[in-house]
Amino acid sequence: MKKAACFILSLVLFNSLWAQQKPSGSSGEPLPVELSFSLEGGFYPDEVVVELSSPGAVIYYTIDGSTPSNLSLRYKRPLRLDRTSVLRAVAYHGDGRKSAVAGHTYFIGEPPTNLAVVSVGISPEFLFHPRSGLFMLGNNVVDTLWKKPGANFWSRSEYPCNVELFEADGRCAYRSQSGFRLFGGMSRLFPQKSIAIVARNRYGEPRIKHKVFGEQGLSKFKFLVLRNSGSDFGKSHFRDALMTGLVGGWDIDKQDHRPAHVYINGQYWGIYNIREKVNRYFIAGHHEEVDKDSIDLIEHRLTRKQGSTRHYRALLNFLETHSLADPANYAFVQSQMDVDNFMDYQIAQIYFDNRDAGGNIKFWRPRKPGGRWRWILYDTDWGFGLHDLDAYRHNSLAFHTAPDGPSWPNPPWSTFLLRKLLENKTFEQAFVNRFAGYLSTDFSEETVLNRIDSLYQGLVPEMPRHLDRWNLSRGKWEEEVAILREFAQERPSYVRMHLMSRFNTGPRRRLVVSASVGGRLIINDKISVSNDTVELVFFENYPVSIRAAAHHGYQLSRWEGIDANETQREFTLTLNKNTTRLHARFDEFVHPLEGKLVINEICPKNGKAGDWIELFNASRNRISLKGWTLGDLNRNEFVFPEAYIGPNDYLILARDSAKFVQAYPGAYNVLHGLDFGLNKRRESLALYSILGAMVDSISYEMPPADSSFTLNLLLPYLDNADPGNWEFRYGDGSPNAANPYYVESRVRNVQAQWMQMGLAAGVLLLSLILLALRQRGLLGANGA
Known part of the structure; x- marks a missing residue:
């Protein structure tokens, strides 16, 4: 026992002495060993x-x-x-x-x-x-x-x-x-x-x-x-980057690129x-509200990469047993998957003629109530004529809707979702109109050729080394780029023919649109047209939606080229002649409520209450907001139903009704159903009157923040276009109430007033005392 005690004591003393000799930091951890290089790595002409x-x-x-x-x-x-x-x-x-x-x-x-x-x-x-x-x-x-x-x-x-x-x-x-x-x-x-x-x-x-x-x-x-450019190795070396870059402005998950x-x-x-790399880290990085450990991620048919396949299996079961011609069934599917995202994904794959789309499928959802499935566009190398010189002729629409394809590349399970959604006439019309719009804009010959030339020119001085390294031919590389160019030139007309053969589109019609300074046109909720004149090709049997959006300080004055109510901001147009010309005229206009009806508080990605926006009415009048709109950076718009906001009062727009009511049970004047979310990092919001005049707007760009926060307008009468007039605050915000800075400033003002009143009262009291002392002869005339 004594030997054991002596051994333990010796060990303690040894460790103590060793610790004294071994350098350590304030935490007791050993100090790191420093290692330095006299010269930074980099590029040098000689040794x-x-x-x-x-x-x-x-x-x-x-x-x-x-x-x-x-x-x-x-x-x-x-x-x-x-x-x-x-x-x-x-x-x-x-x-x-x-x-x-x-x-x-x-x-x-x-x-x-x-x-x-x-x-x-x-x-x-x-x-x-x-x-x-x-x-x-x-x-x-x-x-x-x-x-x-x-x-x-x-x-x-x-x-x-x-x-x-x-x-x-x-x-x-x-x-x-x-x-x-x-x-x-x-x-x-x-x-x-x-x-x-x-x-x-x-x-x-x-x-x-x-x-x-x-x-x-x-x-x-x-x-x-x-x-290594995937299947495109030894060919153009930028095929996938070309295709994912063409949809850069779409609401679709895709990889960034840099050679x-x-x-x-x-x-x-x-x-x-x-x-x-497309995985849970990629998803969480591009969707700040998503926890990388709380997602369902599926690859190919039903290969689980993260989370569970249970929710998706239930969706498939519903689709197999219900007709989507029924609007109620279609609405349910919209609540389970992001139908807009899926539509864009399919349109891209069909235009690209990506015949490996049945093999490279990844889709995900946030694992929470209301989480919807979204599709990721990646590995598109088989598109744009990789193995077929006249691939631009291929009817990819028939390929992606075939009910009886082979096990590869388009088995029935890979075309099932699109076939089911096309049972619904609302989806069909949106699909055809959106596809037609993209063929005239993002997939137009001019746009795609410009994208090809940009990528090509960036590589021209760099490729010789690469080609020599892998024993590849400069001539072969140039031939592959020429294939891309031919695809860009020929593809739109063939896809239009494929749409006409699959759907009852009627004849092709041209719509030539333009807008004066002071506003823009939004076609089918996707295409934005400002000062330039743009020629679009649609179909007679699918009416086109037109909406005017005025810039700040302007209002829609009239339409030119059609018989329409000259103050009607939004309408649907049937194209029944070969060419229809439409011009929107905007005039300078300052809305009487500008500076009085303001976006007062913004709460993005709040885990407890969901996204919400607060409006404040600083005027003396009750305001009807019916028909007004609130839009964001991604061209999403919320149209106000019957709604009023009283003088010096607030109105809340909430995205998640249940969460908001639970978080703020005392909240009032709340409009539920805000149909787009708010971005934590960067966002632009604009409030438009029923005639399309911009009454208020706000843009912000923030550093990453893990916790909930709000952006508060410091004082209701300040210009909220000035970032200096907004305050960033962690926490859950103050819906239906004055913002903290405003409250604090009022308190400070009151305190200052009381201090001034107290000082004045003290001076008055001291003067009265001095006067009384003089009158009693206790104080000389000079106060001594």
Whole structure:
């Protein structure tokens, strides 16, 4: 027992002495070992000399991409690098501590570029070992003509690596230790293989924190993909980027894109397309209100990637047993899936002639009451004539609605949803009109050719290196780009013929629309036309909706070109002649309620109450809002039903009625059914009168915020177009009540008034006392 006690005491004393000798921070944790490079990684015309330093430590390094350890080369003197190299190092202190692995890439004499550059440093054996390397066939491959099952490149293994991203100006924007794995399906068979980069705590940083895709893109990523262009490898090298870019303004989930030169262990590896990885992190990144751990994500037919398939199976069962010709059944389906999103998704796939759409399907919903299914557009490489020179002729509408297709590429289950939705006449009319509108705008020959030329011109000076690296032909690349151009030129007319053969559209009709300064036209809720004259092609049997939206300080004056009520802001137009011309005239106008009826408080993505907006009437009159509209950045509009707002009173627009009432049981004058949500990061809202005059508007752009917050107009009479007049406050807000700053300012004013009154009273009292003392002779005339 005594021996045990002595041993424990000795151990305690030893640990105490060791702790005293081992440097530690304020928390008691050992201090990290610092390791520094004398020269930042980057681009240099000639050889460089790099010194490594770590006081009191021994440094080990590698220049072949390997992860350094105490078995690597020991650093003794400055290193001279005369060719592009990834220098990785680690420092070991004598007390057992070691530094984090660090790496810098030195590009020596590399050609100039206008693209981003990505450098990957990884142990060569992970990629090139004959038996286990990811880029090798390995010993277990079945040497078939095509898929080569058992090959190493089908491995899902992940290995540590050093990753750096350099902007086109040579600046290193991101540098960290990360995870490396292969990515993709059949494209793994190509010599240039796609790579997924993964940020994890165990390597270095938990997120890649950089706006890789510019200011409008995300600022952090869990995964990034270096994509070899998929099935388009060896062809245009930007097919998928072209297609997803064409729908950039649509309400559809799609990946960002950026081309980059990639180096692996200092060796040039060609041009890759940097893309986001489609998974739960991608969804949560683009939908701030969504918890990545609370979604249902399904791939292909019913492969569960996250969450559950139960909700989707129930939807399929309903569709199989109910006709959507019944408006009530259609309304139920709209509550289960985002029908607008699905419509856009199908229109895009059909126009693209993506014949692999039945194989690349991903869709998701937030796992909460009211969560609806949305579809993700990705991996569209088989579109735009990948394997067929006259693909622009292909009737993709028939392909995507075939009830009896083969097991691949369009089995019956992959066309089922669209076939069912087309049972409903409302959906059919919206589908045909929207498709026709896109063929005249986002998918017009001019728009698509401009997009192709933009991508092509960006790659022209860069492609020779890539083509040489993979022994590809410049002539073949030019031929592939020509195929894209021909598709863009020919496709719209063929798709119109396909629509006419599938639906009772009637003849094609031209609608030529324009708007004067001061407003815009909105066609079929999707197409926006401002000052320019735009020619659209629709069909006689599908009437077109027209809406005028005035800019601030203007109002619709009249329509020119048709017999319509000149003050009617919105109407439906049947096109019964070859060409109809329509011009909207807007005149300067200041609405009498401008500055009096204001957007006073905004609460986006509130977990407890849902989205809501507060209006305040600062006038002395009761205002009828029937027929007024509130619109947002994505062209969504809420039309006010019968509604009034009293003088010096409030009105609330709530998106989720049940949640709002539960959160604010005492709230009054609440309009439920706001049919669009609010964005936490950036949003624009505008309030229009029944005649289309903009009465009030507000735009904001906010940093990321995890908690609920509101934006409050400081004082009702301030200009809410000025960001300085708004206040950001965490919490649940103050519906039907004055905003906190206004209340606080009133309190401060009252306090100041009382202080002034108190000071005046004190002076008066002191004067009376002095006067009384003088009268009694107790105080001299001079107050002494």
